[in-house]
Amino acid sequence: MSQTSSSENLTLVIGAGLAGLACAFELAEKGKPVLVLEAAPYVGGRTANWNENGMEVESGFHKFIGYYTLLPELLERAGIDLNEMLFWEKSMEARHPDAEEFGEFGLDVVRAPIKTLLGALGNNSYLTPADKASLIPFFTAGFKDYLSDPEELDEIPLNEYAERHGVTKQALERILEPLSSGIFFLPPEQYSSYAFFGLFAPGIPRLHKMRIGAFSGGMTDVMCRPLADAVERLGGTVRTSAPVKSLIAENGSVVGVELENGERLKAANVVVAANVRRAQKLVAEHFGAVSWFAPFFELEAMPHVTAQFELTEPLLPQDRTTFGPGTQLGSFGEQSRTTFRDKAGRTSIILVDPDALIDLPEEEVWQRTVESLTAIGLDGIDKATDHRIIRGDENFYRLSPGSEKKRPKQITPIPGLFLAGDYTKQPFLATMEGAVISGQRAARGILKN
């Protein structure tokens, strides 16, 4: 099929993840015509849920951080009630195979101050007072370097920075590892110190907002579909199962896209809001020789691997964020009281070191997951009835040393071409908040024109 439609001031957005949807919302709210083209049959990208061969799954274990500002503000404008979308957690835990007891840490300075304080000062069987003391100079120096010399900080792997500032081995394993690998999968020797401090730095002035929200349903169902619906109520269109094959370029400008089905759509602006590797391919096809994009083309991608399973009863006594340092378990949580409430037991786990897991057979990843759970005393895994290994290749930019300087801005030198996506330059790293910021910046660039 080859048909050409055109619109003088239409914006096409490639990708209905949070970046693409945020961009589309901003444009539609200003009365601009916008059409979102999403390859998958559902919206949400890396914040999605779907049915995978008979089991309800999600893209991965996600938490909404209380100090995000633009994401909640966007959702509120779209008519999505945060209190219905989220369950706020008051504490989290870390389970290490060699620790006598698990560590429990309060999260909510305002609503649970005693628990939060005791978490920081207590947990002595998880972390000795000397371990805790060794973290003070590390955090002090790290936040200072984050502000004064971010590029230099981004050249240093986390384990080296920790060693330089005298962090004990046990504090590295039991605190820094969960707060790095547990969140962005990579082991500390591959993890940028900038990424480590950058995740927490925005929270410092907003410590009173430091809490963590679990989704009250699948992320497409409770967040991204309602956001796409809001875009459509404002006059935009969101098409799923509409993969874009290539950009259409004429005389050095982008003037539209061609879909995999041969359909050609003309537009005044195209926002590439696809994941990093796909975006690089789309742009490089026409603009591979443009020097502005050279660092972006060198930005490396990384995979992610998750294990999700249903059980005849909950694996954990509470639905709260749990870390598994010293095992293959990054961060995980019971979800049968929050996200998947129709299940008797339901757990979602982000697995560490996805490079080592991405090509392994599903059963081997599962066996390793079971072994890790058993190592931290979660024998209830024998009550699992069904499981899926959900993985994504090359959706994330790699949060390793040296990536920061390669992240591109949203406004490119090519007329008609904008970028959006968590990998583009914004301070919130590869997070939902970062994706929204990127989409809003691309929209601002279009509106300015």
Ligand SMILES: Cc1cc2nc3c(=O)[nH]c(=O)nc-3n(C[C@H](O)[C@H](O)[C@H](O)COP(=O)(O)OP(=O)(O)OC[C@H]3O[C@@H](n4cnc5c(N)ncnc54)[C@H](O)[C@@H]3O)c2cc1C
């Ligand atoms: C396991 C996991 C855990 C996470 N945990 C958290 C967390 O706790 N907190 C947090 O804030 N963030 C978390 N994140 C990160 C967060 O999900 C992402 O930062 C955010 O969703 C990125 O949104 P995006 O729009 O930039 O990209 P994506 O969501 O990847 O969207 C890109 C979209 O483009 C589409 N696309 C690609 N190519 C084409 C094409 N050719 N044509 C049409 N469409 C195309 C894709 O299908 C996709 O829908 C996690 C992510 C994962 C995977």
